[in-house]
Amino acid sequence: MSSIRFMRTFVAISRLGSFSEAAEAVGLTQAAVSLQMRALEEEFGRVLFDRSGRLALLNAAGQELLPEIKALLDHYDRIRQPKQAAGQFVGQLTIGAIVSSMSILAKIVSQLKSEHKELGIRLVSGKSAELTHKVARGELDAAFVVGTGRRYPGTRWTMLYQEPLRIMTHVSIRTRQPQDILMQHPFLRFDRSQHTGRQIDRVLQKMGIMPEDFLELNTIEQLLGLVRRQVGVTILPLLKTQHDDDLNDIRIIPLPSSLDAPTRDIGMIERRDNRQQAITQALYERYAAALLG
Structure with a gap:
């Protein structure tokens, strides 16, 4: 499904504004990203980028196509998601956490993965602001971060302690x-x-x-x-x-x-359109219970 991979790269470029940064985000070389975008432009029969400056900016055709590609990728991800049995969690998530939250969260994730064999969760640590922006951009499914009072469009913040x-x-x-x-x-x-x-x-x-x-x-x-x-x-x-x-x-x-x-204030931030909210809610509830225990 090379076209799907190319479209994911296209979305990464639109978010990051640079072929080089998108290459790092998707794990490719900049040359490979350039070839992918040329192939995508040939497939759609139109130029999608303004290549006159140093930044990789979507032109009018690219901007018009972006929401359609995002919707297509969302639909593709939904139909790829394994059907889960009652009471079982399946799928792959990436969860962020500040350093002080990581020890408890790591134990919780280990327990969940042992209980749900089809569940994969990758943990990443970082600074609170960095993790929050990654959730807002859709790069993380959720993160345990410091609350600032600022609300990011499309996200939900839940206080923990x-x-x-x-x-x-x-x-x-x-x-x-x-x-x-x-x-x-x-x-x-x-x-x-x-x-x-x-x-x-x-x-x-x-x-x-x-x-x-x-x-x-x-x-x-x-x-x-x-x-x-x-x-x-x-x-x-x-x-x-x-x-x-x-x-x-x-x-x-x-x-x-x-x-x-x-x-x-420490809490969990996630995107409102997160399709794995049952799992992120389980992480939140187990974290809250661990604090009481």
Whole structure:
């Protein structure tokens, strides 16, 4: 079914705007993608791309054809889907998760796959914003990510749990006054390119504090390790999945009550047209149950 493969490449180019990026997404060389698109244009009897610039942009004919090709691929995927017996999950899914959600999710996926022999689930980790965009573009079936309050067209967000933001210091620091802690010690900052980092930055602004930044990282575990080694202090979400051993030598201090208890929200995002919602719902429900257990 070479035409089906060519049409999937066509959709990838329309989404990514580049033959080279589409080639990486579908696992081909750029030359192979170019040949596929020439063949597709010959099959449909029309030019589909504006090749005058550096980007691969669909021309009017390509834009007109895009929704038809997407609908055809959706229909093809539906008829290829094995008919599942009552109570059995079948099919292939790709699920994303931020690092702090991955350990629980991996156990759940392993259990589901052992119970449903025709079910295949591939897990990928990444930054929350990156995973969210991949779900919105249809590259992932669902993802467990940080909620930002922003809604993406065609997607559904379901809250799973909340993690309160806390000041974290080494146990050797005796003062418990938030302002004193943050002003008197080097500050280990969470990556401000991420929603959580920007949220922490807003907390500092509301407190009227400009700490002495020592470094900026995007990994909670690494920041906690630096706190243990007395490099500095930080503000981080108190992970729901964290074990007590992970917080050895760390003192956890609440933020001032005037800040209205800021939290990092974790949930599942999926496309509304996801044909495997029964499976993603099972993942969500088992994750919620694991948190209670």
